Amino acid sequence: MSKGILLVNLGSPDSTEVQDVRTYLREFLMDGKVIDTPWLIRKMIVELFILPKRPIKSAEAYKKVWTDKGSPLIVYSKILREKVQEKMNIPVGLAMRYKNPSIEFGIQELYNKGVRDILVVPLYPQYTMSTTETVADKVLDVQKKKFKDVNVQFLKAFYNHPDYIKVLGDSIKEKLPENYDKLLFSYHGIPERHDRKAIAAAKRSKLPIETYRNQCLETTRLVTEYLQLPEDKYFTSFQSRLGTDPWIKPYTDETLENFPTDGVKNIAVCTPAFVADCLETLEEISMEGKEDFEHAGGEQFTYIPCLNDREDWVETLVKWLEGWQNN
Numbered sequence: 001m002s003k004g005i006l007l008v009n010l011g012s013p014d015s016t017e018v019q020d021v022r023t024y025l026r027e028f029l030m031d032g033k034v035i036d037t038p039w040l041i042r043k044m045i046v047e048l049f050i051l052p053k054r055p056i057k058s059a060e061a062y063k064k065v066w067t068d069k070g071s072p073l074i075v076y077s078k079i080l081r082e083k084v085q086e087k088m089n090i091p092v093g094l095a096m097r098y099k100n101p102s103i104e105f106g107i108q109e110l111y112n113k114g115v116r117d118i119l120v121v122p123l124y125p126q127y128t129m130s131t132t133e134t135v136a137d138k139v140l141d142v143q144k145k146k147f148k149d150v151n152v153q154f155l156k157a158f159y160n161h162p163d164y165i166k167v168l169g170d171s172i173k174e175k176l177p178e179n180y181d182k183l184l185f186s187y188h189g190i191p192e193r194h195d196r197k198a199i200a201a202a203k204r205s206k207l208p209i210e211t212y213r214n215q216c217l218e219t220t221r222l223v224t225e226y227l228q229l230p231e232d233k234y235f236t237s238f239q240s241r242l243g244t245d246p247w248i249k250p251y252t253d254e255t256l257e258n259f260p261t262d263g264v265k266n267i268a269v270c271t272p273a274f275v276a277d278c279l280e281t282l283e284e285i286s287m288e289g290k291e292d293f294e295h296a297g298g299e300q301f302t303y304i305p306c307l308n309d310r311e312d313w314v315e316t317l318v319k320w321l322e323g324w325q326n327n
Protein backbone atom coordinates (compact mmCIF):
# COMPACT_ATOMS: atom_id res chain seq x y z
CA MET A 1 0.00 0.00 0.00
CA SER A 2 1.27 3.45 -0.89
CA LYS A 3 2.57 5.30 2.19
CA GLY A 4 2.46 8.97 3.21
CA ILE A 5 2.99 11.25 6.19
CA LEU A 6 0.60 13.78 7.73
CA LEU A 7 2.15 16.33 10.09
CA VAL A 8 -0.51 17.84 12.39
CA ASN A 9 -0.26 20.94 14.54
CA LEU A 10 -2.84 22.88 16.56
CA GLY A 11 -3.86 25.61 14.09
CA SER A 12 -4.46 29.36 14.10
CA PRO A 13 -7.19 31.77 13.06
CA ASP A 14 -7.38 32.52 9.31
CA SER A 15 -6.55 36.17 10.02
CA THR A 16 -6.21 38.62 12.91
CA GLU A 17 -9.77 39.92 12.36
CA VAL A 18 -11.80 39.55 15.56
CA GLN A 19 -14.45 37.52 13.70
CA ASP A 20 -11.86 35.01 12.44
CA VAL A 21 -10.33 34.73 15.90
CA ARG A 22 -13.82 34.14 17.35
CA THR A 23 -14.57 31.35 14.82
CA TYR A 24 -11.23 29.73 15.61
CA LEU A 25 -11.72 29.93 19.38
CA ARG A 26 -15.26 28.53 19.02
CA GLU A 27 -14.01 25.45 17.13
CA PHE A 28 -11.05 24.99 19.51
CA LEU A 29 -12.84 25.49 22.82
CA MET A 30 -15.98 23.55 21.85
CA ASP A 31 -13.75 20.48 21.58
CA GLY A 32 -14.79 18.24 24.49
CA LYS A 33 -11.18 17.19 25.02
CA VAL A 34 -10.13 20.82 25.54
CA ILE A 35 -12.99 22.01 27.76
CA ASP A 36 -14.15 18.69 29.15
CA THR A 37 -17.61 19.47 30.47
CA PRO A 38 -20.97 18.18 29.18
CA TRP A 39 -21.83 19.82 25.82
CA LEU A 40 -24.48 22.25 27.13
CA ILE A 41 -22.29 23.54 29.95
CA ARG A 42 -19.36 23.88 27.56
CA LYS A 43 -21.55 25.79 25.10
CA MET A 44 -22.62 28.17 27.87
CA ILE A 45 -19.06 28.72 29.14
CA VAL A 46 -17.73 29.32 25.62
CA GLU A 47 -20.57 31.46 24.23
CA LEU A 48 -21.40 33.47 27.36
CA PHE A 49 -18.09 33.86 29.16
CA ILE A 50 -15.28 33.43 26.61
CA LEU A 51 -16.42 34.45 23.13
CA PRO A 52 -17.86 37.92 23.84
CA LYS A 53 -14.51 39.45 24.95
CA ARG A 54 -11.58 37.04 24.54
CA PRO A 55 -11.40 37.24 20.70
CA ILE A 56 -10.84 41.01 20.94
CA LYS A 57 -7.89 40.55 23.30
CA SER A 58 -6.53 37.54 21.39
CA ALA A 59 -6.80 39.38 18.04
CA GLU A 60 -4.62 42.18 19.46
CA ALA A 61 -2.10 39.58 20.64
CA TYR A 62 -2.08 37.84 17.24
CA LYS A 63 -1.46 41.20 15.51
CA LYS A 64 1.81 41.53 17.44
CA VAL A 65 3.26 38.29 16.04
CA TRP A 66 1.51 37.91 12.65
CA THR A 67 3.87 37.80 9.64
CA ASP A 68 3.42 38.75 5.94
CA LYS A 69 2.80 35.07 5.29
CA GLY A 70 0.37 34.55 8.18
CA SER A 71 0.43 33.01 11.64
CA PRO A 72 3.93 31.99 12.80
CA LEU A 73 2.67 28.54 13.84
CA ILE A 74 1.42 27.84 10.31
CA VAL A 75 4.36 29.46 8.56
CA TYR A 76 6.91 27.40 10.55
CA SER A 77 4.86 24.22 10.14
CA LYS A 78 4.72 24.76 6.36
CA ILE A 79 8.49 25.29 6.12
CA LEU A 80 9.04 22.17 8.25
CA ARG A 81 6.79 20.15 5.92
CA GLU A 82 8.66 21.40 2.84
CA LYS A 83 12.06 20.57 4.32
CA VAL A 84 10.95 17.08 5.43
CA GLN A 85 9.41 16.50 1.98
CA GLU A 86 12.67 17.47 0.25
CA LYS A 87 14.41 14.61 2.07
CA MET A 88 11.70 11.94 1.67
CA ASN A 89 10.45 10.00 -1.33
CA ILE A 90 6.85 9.57 -0.11
CA PRO A 91 4.24 12.39 0.10
CA VAL A 92 4.36 14.55 3.23
CA GLY A 93 1.25 16.59 4.05
CA LEU A 94 0.33 19.13 6.69
CA ALA A 95 -2.93 19.70 8.56
CA MET A 96 -4.18 21.65 11.56
CA ARG A 97 -6.49 20.27 14.25
CA TYR A 98 -8.52 23.50 14.16
CA LYS A 99 -9.23 25.71 11.11
CA ASN A 100 -7.02 25.44 8.01
CA PRO A 101 -5.64 23.39 6.35
CA SER A 102 -8.08 20.97 7.99
CA ILE A 103 -7.39 17.32 8.73
CA GLU A 104 -9.92 16.31 6.08
CA PHE A 105 -8.13 18.48 3.49
CA GLY A 106 -4.74 17.04 4.52
CA ILE A 107 -5.91 13.43 4.16
CA GLN A 108 -7.68 14.22 0.86
CA GLU A 109 -4.47 15.71 -0.59
CA LEU A 110 -2.53 12.56 0.34
CA TYR A 111 -5.37 10.37 -0.97
CA ASN A 112 -5.30 12.18 -4.32
CA LYS A 113 -1.61 11.28 -4.56
CA GLY A 114 -2.49 7.60 -4.16
CA VAL A 115 -1.63 7.30 -0.46
CA ARG A 116 -3.59 4.63 1.41
CA ASP A 117 -1.35 4.12 4.45
CA ILE A 118 -0.75 7.25 6.55
CA LEU A 119 1.52 7.93 9.52
CA VAL A 120 0.02 10.85 11.43
CA VAL A 121 2.57 12.93 13.32
CA PRO A 122 1.02 15.08 16.06
CA LEU A 123 3.58 17.86 16.50
CA TYR A 124 3.44 17.71 20.31
CA PRO A 125 6.36 16.21 22.26
CA GLN A 126 4.19 15.42 25.33
CA TYR A 127 0.78 13.75 25.02
CA THR A 128 -2.46 14.72 26.72
CA MET A 129 -6.17 14.71 25.92
CA SER A 130 -6.29 18.31 24.66
CA THR A 131 -3.53 17.76 22.08
CA THR A 132 -2.50 14.29 20.90
CA GLU A 133 -5.79 12.58 21.82
CA THR A 134 -7.99 15.09 20.05
CA VAL A 135 -5.85 14.83 16.90
CA ALA A 136 -6.29 11.04 16.97
CA ASP A 137 -10.06 11.35 17.53
CA LYS A 138 -10.46 13.76 14.62
CA VAL A 139 -8.29 11.75 12.22
CA LEU A 140 -10.13 8.51 13.03
CA ASP A 141 -13.50 10.25 12.71
CA VAL A 142 -12.64 11.64 9.26
CA GLN A 143 -11.11 8.31 8.20
CA LYS A 144 -14.25 6.36 9.18
CA LYS A 145 -16.56 8.83 7.45
CA LYS A 146 -14.66 9.49 4.22
CA PHE A 147 -11.57 7.34 3.79
CA LYS A 148 -12.55 3.79 4.76
CA ASP A 149 -9.85 2.29 2.51
CA VAL A 150 -7.08 4.28 4.25
CA ASN A 151 -5.02 2.82 7.08
CA VAL A 152 -3.80 5.28 9.74
CA GLN A 153 -1.13 4.97 12.40
CA PHE A 154 0.18 7.55 14.85
CA LEU A 155 3.70 8.54 15.84
CA LYS A 156 4.15 8.15 19.60
CA ALA A 157 4.82 11.17 21.81
CA PHE A 158 8.54 11.82 21.85
CA TYR A 159 9.06 13.79 25.10
CA ASN A 160 11.80 11.38 26.25
CA HIS A 161 13.22 10.23 22.91
CA PRO A 162 17.04 10.58 22.95
CA ASP A 163 17.06 12.12 19.43
CA TYR A 164 14.56 14.78 20.47
CA ILE A 165 16.38 15.47 23.74
CA LYS A 166 19.63 15.97 21.81
CA VAL A 167 18.10 18.41 19.30
CA LEU A 168 16.31 20.36 22.05
CA GLY A 169 19.45 20.38 24.22
CA ASP A 170 21.62 21.59 21.33
CA SER A 171 19.11 24.33 20.46
CA ILE A 172 19.24 25.55 24.06
CA LYS A 173 23.04 25.35 24.29
CA GLU A 174 23.42 27.58 21.22
CA LYS A 175 21.41 30.41 22.81
CA LEU A 176 22.18 30.07 26.50
CA PRO A 177 24.10 33.17 27.63
CA GLU A 178 27.40 32.65 29.46
CA ASN A 179 26.14 34.27 32.62
CA TYR A 180 22.61 33.38 33.56
CA ASP A 181 20.97 32.68 36.91
CA LYS A 182 18.35 30.20 35.72
CA LEU A 183 17.07 28.47 32.63
CA LEU A 184 13.26 28.35 32.75
CA PHE A 185 11.42 25.49 31.02
CA SER A 186 7.92 26.89 30.41
CA TYR A 187 5.44 24.28 29.13
CA HIS A 188 1.83 24.90 28.06
CA GLY A 189 -0.36 24.11 31.08
CA ILE A 190 -3.53 22.03 31.33
CA PRO A 191 -6.25 21.82 33.99
CA GLU A 192 -5.16 19.47 36.82
CA ARG A 193 -8.34 17.49 36.14
CA HIS A 194 -6.98 16.39 32.74
CA ASP A 195 -4.07 14.60 34.40
CA ARG A 196 -6.37 13.06 37.01
CA LYS A 197 -8.53 11.71 34.18
CA ALA A 198 -5.44 10.25 32.49
CA ILE A 199 -4.48 8.44 35.73
CA ALA A 200 -8.00 7.07 36.16
CA ALA A 201 -8.13 5.83 32.54
CA ALA A 202 -4.72 4.16 32.90
CA LYS A 203 -5.83 2.39 36.08
CA ARG A 204 -8.97 1.11 34.36
CA SER A 205 -7.09 -0.18 31.33
CA LYS A 206 -4.10 -1.37 33.43
CA LEU A 207 -1.81 0.39 30.93
CA PRO A 208 1.22 2.34 32.12
CA ILE A 209 0.77 6.09 31.77
CA GLU A 210 2.77 9.20 32.47
CA THR A 211 0.74 12.27 33.36
CA TYR A 212 1.33 15.27 31.10
CA ARG A 213 2.97 17.07 34.01
CA ASN A 214 5.38 14.19 34.61
CA GLN A 215 6.23 13.99 30.90
CA CYS A 216 7.17 17.68 30.99
CA LEU A 217 9.30 17.17 34.11
CA GLU A 218 10.97 14.22 32.38
CA THR A 219 11.78 16.33 29.29
CA THR A 220 13.38 18.90 31.61
CA ARG A 221 15.28 16.19 33.53
CA LEU A 222 16.68 14.58 30.38
CA VAL A 223 17.67 17.86 28.71
CA THR A 224 19.36 19.21 31.83
CA GLU A 225 21.17 15.89 32.24
CA TYR A 226 22.30 16.13 28.59
CA LEU A 227 23.48 19.72 29.18
CA GLN A 228 24.96 18.79 32.58
CA LEU A 229 23.18 21.64 34.34
CA PRO A 230 23.21 21.64 38.15
CA GLU A 231 19.79 21.57 39.85
CA ASP A 232 19.91 25.18 41.01
CA LYS A 233 20.34 26.42 37.42
CA TYR A 234 16.92 25.47 36.06
CA PHE A 235 13.20 25.51 36.88
CA THR A 236 10.01 24.16 35.28
CA SER A 237 6.70 26.01 35.10
CA PHE A 238 3.40 25.95 33.16
CA GLN A 239 1.90 28.79 31.11
CA SER A 240 -1.26 29.84 29.22
CA ARG A 241 -3.79 29.24 32.01
CA LEU A 242 -7.42 29.87 31.00
CA GLY A 243 -10.43 30.12 33.30
CA THR A 244 -10.72 29.65 37.05
CA ASP A 245 -10.08 25.89 37.44
CA PRO A 246 -6.76 24.92 39.03
CA TRP A 247 -4.17 24.18 36.34
CA ILE A 248 -0.91 22.28 36.83
CA LYS A 249 1.63 24.29 38.82
CA PRO A 250 3.83 26.21 39.24
CA TYR A 251 2.51 28.92 36.94
CA THR A 252 4.93 30.66 34.56
CA ASP A 253 3.49 34.17 35.09
CA GLU A 254 3.91 33.94 38.89
CA THR A 255 7.38 32.40 38.49
CA LEU A 256 8.55 35.28 36.26
CA GLU A 257 7.19 37.85 38.69
CA ASN A 258 8.79 36.18 41.72
CA PHE A 259 12.21 35.44 40.23
CA PRO A 260 13.72 38.94 40.69
CA THR A 261 12.69 39.13 44.38
CA ASP A 262 14.45 35.78 44.89
CA GLY A 263 17.62 37.20 43.29
CA VAL A 264 17.08 35.54 39.90
CA LYS A 265 17.67 38.48 37.57
CA ASN A 266 19.25 36.95 34.46
CA ILE A 267 17.23 34.23 32.84
CA ALA A 268 16.83 32.24 29.65
CA VAL A 269 13.45 30.76 28.77
CA CYS A 270 12.66 27.80 26.53
CA THR A 271 9.20 26.42 25.67
CA PRO A 272 9.47 22.68 24.94
CA ALA A 273 5.72 21.91 24.69
CA PHE A 274 5.80 23.64 21.30
CA VAL A 275 7.92 22.58 18.34
CA ALA A 276 7.02 25.72 16.38
CA ASP A 277 6.97 29.29 17.62
CA CYS A 278 3.45 30.61 17.94
CA LEU A 279 1.29 33.06 19.84
CA GLU A 280 2.00 31.33 23.15
CA THR A 281 5.77 31.54 22.79
CA LEU A 282 6.27 34.79 20.87
CA GLU A 283 3.63 36.97 22.49
CA GLU A 284 2.97 35.37 25.89
CA ILE A 285 6.60 34.56 26.72
CA SER A 286 9.03 36.60 24.66
CA MET A 287 6.94 39.82 24.82
CA GLU A 288 4.55 39.76 27.80
CA GLY A 289 6.66 37.43 29.96
CA LYS A 290 9.78 39.51 29.35
CA GLU A 291 7.95 42.71 30.19
CA ASP A 292 6.50 41.29 33.43
CA PHE A 293 9.90 39.92 34.45
CA GLU A 294 11.62 43.25 33.81
CA HIS A 295 8.85 45.14 35.56
CA ALA A 296 9.42 42.98 38.64
CA GLY A 297 13.14 43.89 38.61
CA GLY A 298 14.57 41.33 36.18
CA GLU A 299 17.61 42.44 34.17
CA GLN A 300 18.32 40.00 31.36
CA PHE A 301 15.73 37.86 29.56
CA THR A 302 16.86 35.57 26.74
CA TYR A 303 14.16 33.80 24.75
CA ILE A 304 15.25 30.50 23.22
CA PRO A 305 13.28 29.80 20.01
CA CYS A 306 11.40 26.57 19.36
CA LEU A 307 12.87 23.94 17.03
CA ASN A 308 10.93 25.41 14.06
CA ASP A 309 12.79 24.37 10.87
CA ARG A 310 16.21 23.61 12.40
CA GLU A 311 18.21 21.26 10.21
CA ASP A 312 18.86 18.76 13.04
CA TRP A 313 15.12 18.68 13.85
CA VAL A 314 14.27 18.07 10.17
CA GLU A 315 16.86 15.29 10.04
CA THR A 316 15.52 13.73 13.24
CA LEU A 317 11.96 13.69 11.93
CA VAL A 318 13.14 12.22 8.62
CA LYS A 319 15.03 9.48 10.50
CA TRP A 320 11.90 8.53 12.49
CA LEU A 321 9.62 8.70 9.45
CA GLU A 322 11.95 6.63 7.27
CA GLY A 323 12.03 4.08 10.10
CA TRP A 324 8.25 3.73 9.74
CA GLN A 325 8.37 3.84 5.93
CA ASN A 326 10.87 1.00 5.73
CA ASN A 327 9.13 -1.15 8.31
Ligand SMILES: C=CC1=C(C)c2cc3[nH]c(cc4nc(cc5[nH]c(cc1n2)c(C)c5CCC(=O)O)C(CCC(=O)O)=C4C)c(C)c3C=C
Pocket (backbone or CB within 6 Å): 010, 011, 012, 013, 025, 034, 035, 054, 058, 071, 073, 124, 128, 130, 131, 188, 189, 190, 191, 212, 240, 242, 273, 274, 277, 278, 279, 280
Ligand atom coordinates in the same frame (compact mmCIF):
# COMPACT_ATOMS: atom_id res chain seq x y z
C1 LIG B 1 -8.87 24.90 28.18
C2 LIG B 1 -8.09 25.55 27.38
C3 LIG B 1 -6.81 25.09 26.77
C4 LIG B 1 -6.10 23.90 26.93
C5 LIG B 1 -6.40 22.72 27.81
C6 LIG B 1 -4.95 24.00 26.08
C7 LIG B 1 -3.95 23.03 25.94
C8 LIG B 1 -2.86 23.10 25.08
N1 LIG B 1 -2.66 24.01 24.05
C9 LIG B 1 -1.44 23.76 23.44
C10 LIG B 1 -0.86 24.48 22.38
C11 LIG B 1 -1.28 25.73 21.94
N2 LIG B 1 -2.28 26.49 22.48
C12 LIG B 1 -2.37 27.67 21.78
C13 LIG B 1 -3.27 28.70 21.99
C14 LIG B 1 -4.36 28.64 22.86
N3 LIG B 1 -4.61 27.70 23.84
C15 LIG B 1 -5.83 27.96 24.45
C16 LIG B 1 -6.47 27.19 25.43
C17 LIG B 1 -6.08 25.90 25.83
N4 LIG B 1 -4.99 25.20 25.45
C18 LIG B 1 -6.36 29.16 23.84
C19 LIG B 1 -7.67 29.81 24.21
C20 LIG B 1 -5.46 29.56 22.85
C21 LIG B 1 -5.67 30.71 21.84
C22 LIG B 1 -5.01 31.92 22.11
C23 LIG B 1 -5.63 32.69 23.23
O1 LIG B 1 -6.74 33.22 23.06
O2 LIG B 1 -4.98 32.76 24.28
C24 LIG B 1 -1.36 27.68 20.74
C25 LIG B 1 -1.04 28.82 19.78
C26 LIG B 1 -1.90 28.87 18.57
C27 LIG B 1 -1.43 29.89 17.58
O3 LIG B 1 -2.20 30.24 16.67
O4 LIG B 1 -0.29 30.40 17.63
C28 LIG B 1 -0.69 26.47 20.84
C29 LIG B 1 0.41 25.98 19.95
C30 LIG B 1 -0.85 22.64 24.10
C31 LIG B 1 0.49 22.05 23.73
C32 LIG B 1 -1.73 22.24 25.12
C33 LIG B 1 -1.62 21.14 26.10
C34 LIG B 1 -0.52 20.64 26.52
Ligand SMILES: [Fe+2]
Pocket (backbone or CB within 6 Å): 188, 240
Ligand atom coordinates in the same frame (compact mmCIF):
# COMPACT_ATOMS: atom_id res chain seq x y z
FE1 LIG C 1 -3.44 26.03 24.20
Ligand SMILES: [Fe+2]
Pocket (backbone or CB within 6 Å): 240, 279, 280, 284
Ligand atom coordinates in the same frame (compact mmCIF):
# COMPACT_ATOMS: atom_id res chain seq x y z
FE1 LIG D 1 -1.67 32.58 25.83
